[in-house]
Amino acid sequence: MILVLADHDRGELSELSLQAVEQGRQLAQTSGVPLHALVVGTGGSAAAASLGAYGVATVHLAVHDGLTDYAPAASARAAAELVARLAPLAVVGVGDQRGNEVLAHLGAITELPVAADCTSVVLGDPTAVVRARWGGNLAEHALLHAPVALVSVVPHAVRAGVPGNGVAAVEEFTPELADADLLVHVVDRTAEVGGGISLTEAKVIVSGGRGVGSAEGFGMLEELAGLLGGAIGASRVVTSAGWRPQAEQVGQTGTKVSPDLYIACGISGASQHLAGMASSKTIIVINNDADAPIMSHADYAVIGDLHKILPAVIEATRAALA
Amino acid sequence: MEVLVCIKRVPLSGGRFVLTDDSTEIDTKRLGFTVSPHEETAVEVAVRLIEAHGGSSTVLTLGVPESEEQMREAMAIGIDRGILLETDGAEWDGQATAAAIADAVRADGTAFDLILFGNESADAAGSQVGVRVAHLLGRPVLTGLKGLSVADGRLRGERPIAGGREVFEVPLPAVASVKDGVAIPRYPSVPGRIRAKKKPIERSTPARPPSRLEKVSFTLPAETGKRATVLGNGPEAADAVVDVFRKIGAI
Ligand SMILES: Cc1cc2nc3c(=O)[nH]c(=O)nc-3n(C[C@H](O)[C@H](O)[C@H](O)COP(=O)(O)OP(=O)(O)OC[C@H]3O[C@@H](n4cnc5c(N)ncnc54)[C@H](O)[C@@H]3O)c2cc1C
Ligand SMILES: Nc1ncnc2c1ncn2[C@@H]1O[C@H](COP(=O)(O)O)[C@@H](O)[C@H]1O
Numbered sequence: 001m002i003l004v005l006a007d008h009d010r011g012e013l014s015e016l017s018l019q020a021v022e023q024g025r026q027l028a029q030t031s032g033v034p035l036h037a038l039v040v041g042t043g044g045s046a047a048a049a050s051l052g053a054y055g056v057a058t059v060h061l062a063v064h065d066g067l068t069d070y071a072p073a074a075s076a077r078a079a080a081e082l083v084a085r086l087a088p089l090a091v092v093g094v095g096d097q098r099g100n101e102v103l104a105h106l107g108a109i110t111e112l113p114v115a116a117d118c119t120s121v122v123l124g125d126p127t128a129v130v131r132a133r134w135g136g137n138l139a140e141h142a143l144l145h146a147p148v149a150l151v152s153v154v155p156h157a158v159r160a161g162v163p164g165n166g167v168a169a170v171e172e173f174t175p176e177l178a179d180a181d182l183l184v185h186v187v188d189r190t191a192e193v194g195g196g197i198s199l200t201e202a203k204v205i206v207s208g209g210r211g212v213g214s215a216e217g218f219g220m221l222e223e224l225a226g227l228l229g230g231a232i233g234a235s236r237v238v239t240s241a242g243w244r245p246q247a248e249q250v251g252q253t254g255t256k257v258s259p260d261l262y263i264a265c266g267i268s269g270a271s272q273h274l275a276g277m278a279s280s281k282t283i284i285v286i287n288n289d290a291d292a293p294i295m296s297h298a299d300y301a302v303i304g305d306l307h308k309i310l311p312a313v314i315e316a317t318r319a320a321l322a
Numbered sequence: 323m324e325v326l327v328c329i330k331r332v333p334l335s336g337g338r339f340v341l342t343d344d345s346t347e348i349d350t351k352r353l354g355f356t357v358s359p360h361e362e363t364a365v366e367v368a369v370r371l372i373e374a375h376g377g378s379s380t381v382l383t384l385g386v387p388e389s390e391e392q393m394r395e396a397m398a399i400g401i402d403r404g405i406l407l408e409t410d411g412a413e414w415d416g417q418a419t420a421a422a423i424a425d426a427v428r429a430d431g432t433a434f435d436l437i438l439f440g441n442e443s444a445d446a447a448g449s450q451v452g453v454r455v456a457h458l459l460g461r462p463v464l465t466g467l468k469g470l471s472v473a474d475g476r477l478r479g480e481r482p483i484a485g486g487r488e489v490f491e492v493p494l495p496a497v498a499s500v501k502d503g504v505a506i507p508r509y510p511s512v513p514g515r516i517r518a519k520k521k522p523i524e525r526s527t528p529a530r531p532p533s534r535l536e537k538v539s540f541t542l543p544a545e546t547g548k549r550a551t552v553l554g555n556g557p558e559a560a561d562a563v564v565d566v567f568r569k570i571g572a573i
Binding site for chain 2: 009070072073097100101103104105107108109111112113114115116117126131132133134135136137138139140141142143144145146180183184185186187188189190191192203204227228236239240242246247249252253254260261268270271278281282283284285290293295296297298299300301302303304305308309311312313315316317319320321
C-alpha cells in the first residue's frame with residue numbers, strides 16, 4: 001500500500017494535502033495497491049472521514065493525549081509505527097514546511113533516505129524521482145535506494161483530485177510516544193498584526209529591486225499599489241538593505257507568489273527571484289536595461305529610469321480611474 | 323553559551339544555470355560561490371547570540387577545501403573558529419551529511435547549547451540535515467524559524483502560518499533551522515576580515531558512504547521562449563502601461 005501523510009491545521013485539510021493524496025492515489029493505482037492515509041490528532045477526525053472521497057481506502061487516525069496540536073516528531077513517530085506495521089511501498093508527504101519537517105523526522109527515525117520536493121515519482125528498486133532544486137530552476141533526476149520510498153511532492157505539481165463517493169475506513173490507533181517525541185509542539189499562536197493585503201493573496205504586486213535606490217523610493221511603488229489594490233514585493237537586495245521588511249521578499253528564500261499582475265521595478269530577474277514570481281499571470285517590467293534577464297520571463301516592458309516612469313504611470317492610472 | 327552553525331558552499335548564478343557536458347553538475351567555471359541566505363541568517367543569529375550571552379561560536383562545513391572561503395566570510399562577521407570536513411566535491415546526500423556532522427560534533431567535544439542550520443540548503447534543498455543531526459544527537463529541533471530567542475536555558479522559535487505565527491519552546495541544548503529574515507546579516511568590516519584570516523580551522527576528511535538518494539543528472543527547465551513586448555521608452559510609455567492594466571482587468 002501507499003501511505004499519505006495528510007496534514008491538517010486544527011481539523012482543516014490543506015489544498016496541498018489533497019494534492020499529496022492525489023499523488024499517492026496515482027502511485028497506488030500504478031502499483032495496484034490500496035491507498036492509506038495518516039491523520040494525526042483527534043481534531044482531525046472529520047478530515048479523516050472526508051479522505052474517502054479522494055480515493056483513500058483506510059485512514060489511520062493517531063490519537064493520543066499529547067497530540068492536541070502540530071507536533072512534528074510525534075507525528076513522525078506515529079508514521080514510523082505504521083511503516084513498521086504495514087510496510088508501505090512509499091510514504092508521500094506535502095512538500096511544504098510541515099510536510100518536509102515530518103518526513104525528515106520519519107527519515108531519521110526509520111534511517112531511510114528522503115526525497116523532498118518531487119515533481120515525479122516512479123516506484124521501483126530503486127525508485128526514480130525528479131526533484132525541484134534551486135527553487136525549480138534546476139530539475140534533479142535521482143535514484144532513491146530504500147525499501148520504503150519517503151517522498152514529498154512539490155506544491156502544485158499535481159492537482160487535487162475531484163471528490164467522488166468513496167468512503168474510507170477510519171481506524172483509530174494510539175501511537176507509542178515518549179516524552180521526547182512530544183517535546184516539540186505548538187505552545188502558542190499569535191495573530192499577525194498589521195493587516196493589509198497579504199503577498200500570497202494579492203492579485204496585483206508592485207515589486208521593487210535595487211533599481212528603486214532607497215526606502216523612500218518605495219513611496220512611488222506604494223502609491224501605484226494603492227491605486228491597483230495591490231501589495232508591495234521586493235528583491236533580496238532590498239530586504240538585505242533594510243529598505244523593506246523581509247516579509248515582502250519574493251523568491252527562492254522569500255515568498256512564492258502567483259498574482260494576476262506582477263510589476264517588477266528595477267529588478268534584474270536573478271533565477272532566485274524568478275523562482276518566486278515567474279508563474280505570475282502577467283508580468284510588466286520597468287528597467288533601464290533592455291537586456292535584463294527578467295525580460296525573457298515578462299510579457300511587457302518599459303525601458304528607462306523607473307524614477308521618471310513610475311510617476312507618469314501613477315498619473316495615467318489616476319486619470320484612467322477618475 | 324556555545325553555538326555551532328552549519329553552512330554549505332554553493333555556486334551563485336544570477337541567470338540560467340549552465341550544466342557540464344554530461345549534465346551531472348552545474349558548470350561553475352564562470353561562477354562565484356556563496357551560501358544560502360537562510361544560512362547567512364543563521365550565521366548572523368549565532369553571532370548575535372554570543373554577543374548577547376557570551377561564549378563562543380563555531381562554523382562547520384562539509385565541502386571542498388575551497389569552502390574555507392565561505393567559512394572566512396562567517397568569521398569576518400564574528401564567528402570564532404571553524405570545522406571543515408573536506409570532500410572531493412562529490413555530492414553527499416542529506417543522511418550522509420547529517421551523519422558526518424553528528425560525528426564531527428561528538429569528536430569535537432564542545433558542549434554546543436545550540437546548533438543552527440538553514441531551513442534548506444540552496445542547492446539540494448532536502449530540508450533534512452538539521453532534523454537528522456538532532457535525532458543523531460538526541461536533541462529537540464525547531465525548523466523553519468522566522469523568529470528566535472534564547473532565555474533561561476530555553477529556545478523559543480516562531481514560524482509563520484496562515485494569518486499569524488505558531489510558537490514553539492524547547493530546553494537547550496537544542497537544534498534549530500532558520501529562514502532568511504530572522505536577522506539581517508551585517509556586512510563584514512575590514513578589521514573583521516583581517517581577524518578572520520587568523521582564526522583557527524580544524525580539518526578532517528570523513529569517508530563518503532554510498533548515496534541512498536543518488537543524483538543521476540540535472541535538466542534545465544524549458545526556455546520560456548518569451549520576450550517582453552516593449553511598450554516604449556521612458557515616461558511616454560505610461561498610457562500604454564495603463565492600456566495593459568485595462569486589458570487584463572487590473573483597473
Ligand atoms: C540561494 C539564494 C537564494 C536567493 N533568494 C532570493 C530571493 O528569495 N529573492 C530575491 O530577490 N533574491 C534572492 N537571492 C539573490 C539574487 O541572487 C539576486 O542577488 C537578487 O535577486 C538581485 O536583486 P535585484 O534584482 O534587486 O538587484 P540587481 O540584480 O542589482 O538588479 C537591479 C536592476 O535594476 C535595474 N536598474 C537600476 N537602476 C534603475 C533605474 N533607475 N531604473 C530602472 N531600472 C534600474 C538594473 O538594470 C538591474 O536590472 C538569492 C540568492 C541566493 C544565492
Ligand atoms: N555540506 C554541508 N555542510 C554543512 N552544512 C550543511 C551541508 N549540507 C547541508 N547543511 C546544513 O543543513 C541545512 C539543510 O540542508 P538540506 O537538508 O540539504 O536542505 C543547510 O541549510 C545547512 O545549514
